[in-house]
Amino acid sequence: MYDENVTASATNPVIPGFHPDPSVCRVGEDYYLTCSSFEYFPGIPLFHSRDLVHWTQIGNVLDRPSQLRLPRETPSSGGLYAPTLRHHDGRFWLIVTNVAPGEGNLVVSATDPAGPWTDPVRLPGVPGIDPDLAWDEEGNCWCTISGVAQVRIDPSTGETFGEPRPVWSGTPGAAAPEAPHLYRIGDHWYLMIAEGGTERGHGVSIARGTSPNGPFEPCPANPILTHRSTTRPIQNTGHADLVQAVDGSWWMVLLGVRPQGGTPGWHILGRETFLAPVDWVDGWPVVGEVNPELPQMPWPLVPTAVPDERDDFDANELLPSWISLHDRPAEHYSTKERPGHLTLRARGTSLDEPDAIFLGRRQQHLDFEARTLVDCSEGTGGLAVRLDERHHYAIEATSEGTVRVIARVGSLRSVVAQLPLPSGPVVLTVRTGGAPEPHDSRTGPDSLVFGVETPDGATKDVASLDGRYLSTEVAGGFTGRVVGLYAADGAVHFDWFDYAPGSR
Numbered sequence: 001m002y003d004e005n006v007t008a009s010a011t012n013p014v015i016p017g018f019h020p021d022p023s024v025c026r027v028g029e030d031y032y033l034t035c036s037s038f039e040y041f042p043g044i045p046l047f048h049s050r051d052l053v054h055w056t057q058i059g060n061v062l063d064r065p066s067q068l069r070l071p072r073e074t075p076s077s078g079g080l081y082a083p084t085l086r087h088h089d090g091r092f093w094l095i096v097t098n099v100a101p102g103e104g105n106l107v108v109s110a111t112d113p114a115g116p117w118t119d120p121v122r123l124p125g126v127p128g129i130d131p132d133l134a135w136d137e138e139g140n141c142w143c144t145i146s147g148v149a150q151v152r153i154d155p156s157t158g159e160t161f162g163e164p165r166p167v168w169s170g171t172p173g174a175a176a177p178e179a180p181h182l183y184r185i186g187d188h189w190y191l192m193i194a195e196g197g198t199e200r201g202h203g204v205s206i207a208r209g210t211s212p213n214g215p216f217e218p219c220p221a222n223p224i225l226t227h228r229s230t231t232r233p234i235q236n237t238g239h240a241d242l243v244q245a246v247d248g249s250w251w252m253v254l255l256g257v258r259p260q261g262g263t264p265g266w267h268i269l270g271r272e273t274f275l276a277p278v279d280w281v282d283g284w285p286v287v288g289e290v291n292p293e294l295p296q297m298p299w300p301l302v303p304t305a306v307p308d309e310r311d312d313f314d315a316n317e318l319l320p321s322w323i324s325l326h327d328r329p330a331e332h333y334s335t336k337e338r339p340g341h342l343t344l345r346a347r348g349t350s351l352d353e354p355d356a357i358f359l360g361r362r363q364q365h366l367d368f369e370a371r372t373l374v375d376c377s378e379g380t381g382g383l384a385v386r387l388d389e390r391h392h393y394a395i396e397a398t399s400e401g402t403v404r405v406i407a408r409v410g411s412l413r414s415v416v417a418q419l420p421l422p423s424g425p426v427v428l429t430v431r432t433g434g435a436p437e438p439h440d441s442r443t444g445p446d447s448l449v450f451g452v453e454t455p456d457g458a459t460k461d462v463a464s465l466d467g468r469y470l471s472t473e474v475a476g477g478f479t480g481r482v483v484g485l486y487a488a489d490g491a492v493h494f495d496w497f498d499y500a501p502g503s504r
């Protein structure tokens with residue numbers, strides 16, 4: 001079984017692929033981190049690390065239908081935004097916004113972060129997004145939200161005490177004060193926020209006061225982190241959280257993107273999680289550089305196991321890195337119907353709908369190759385690279401005996417290549433290739449090359465498509481590419497799925 005996020009060296013991003021809005025906490029020598037998951041189920045991936053560099057996904061916080069409601073019409077980039085993960089009084093607490101209609105802010109808790117987590121407690125008195133949790137010395141729990149406003153809550157009942165009260169609006173003139181986190185550090189309470197919006201202008205600013213409720217005095221060096229208006233390879237740096245390591249040093253986790261190609265630069269993996277060192281000078285945090293190479297870490301690295309390329313679908317439970325759209329009903333997603341296979345059964349929707357039957361994993365490497373052995377004798381389906389319901393490419397085998405490559409970009413949908421299907425199950429492939437012409441300021445990020453394997457094991461390329469159309473700069477929104485398997489009609493059986501870094 002492959003494991004997520006495995007690297008042997010200390011490089012950024014520490015959690016590649018679409019893993020934005022990181023929130024981190026430490027318990028003893030263990031670090032835990034969560035990210036946003038939007039329209040995908042299960043919700044809120046949870047990672048563990050012993051060195052802050054190597055992270056292993058140990059579960060998902062919202063992995064039962066009773067915990068996560070994403071109605072049919074939930075669009076891509078709807079759903080779950082920006083959790084905060086904290087440990088308090090022997091329990092893990094997670095607060096998050098579900099932006100789907102009728103949902104809102106909710107809290108869950110657990111004694112073991114690998115689960116199970118409780119069913120959600122709703123917070124009807126907490127409006128807005130990006131909720132934070134912090135406890136003061138008297139045991140009061142303060143929930144701070146984008147804007148930035150604050151209200152006292154009881155996280156075990158969802159009760160709020162009074163109306164949210166504005167506490168800081170960030171740097172005058174800066175857009176979107178959001179992603180607040182409140183910390184007691186030394187003699188001060190620090191209120192850290194993101195501002196400038198989650199695009200190229202993103203940044204992190206901080207203020208401090210002697211009470212958790214303010215007044216807050218902004219840091220004279222704000223923003224304490226931004227890559228706006230630079231040519232650095234990591235852009236959009238912001239939405240951060242702080243953690244103190246076992247040795248007393250301080251670190252920041254944050255989101256950033258890696259634009260590729262010419263102008264304006266296309267990022268294809270969504271917003272990823274990066275790590276940066278933090279020093280304290282005169283009672284203010286000073287953030288070290290956010291570079292692809294991490295500095296020498298002050299402790300030995302604890303790499304995780306090298307992942308298997310292949311998932312044989314032999315286990316009853318799917319790995320936590322597999323994500324589907326909105327839900328995962330057993331009648332549509334099964335590893336038991338044909339043992340050793342994943343069976344996907346269509347529900348009258350295609351990849352063009354927000355609730356397609358699609359099971360994927362995040363594209364975590366700028367270059368990758370994926371393959372699957374598929375039996376389409378009872379249906380139509382295949383292998384897709386998905387940005388959202390309006391931006392995806394796929395190679396599919398049909399029950400009528402053809403293989404075709406389909407491109408959907410905005411309102412345009414086209415079958416770009418079609419050929420007869422070899423008899424029996426077929427291996428479908430996709431890999432990244434170099435950017436197609438032109439090779440100048442308009443150069444795109446990459447191409448996606450779809451193919452079939454012939455009986456002698458060679459790969460026959462069927463179509464090569466410009467990767468820029470599966471980027472956030474084209475599609476918009478908050479997510480990144482997901483590579484996976486789908487059923488558009490009938491039942492489709494997948495014997496195995498390989499994902500491996502590298503190609504071109």
Ligand code: 6LW
Nearest residue numbers: 081082178179198239478
């Ligand atoms: C999130 C906001 C943001 O709620 O993007 O970059 C939004 N920051 O804080 C969705 O991830």
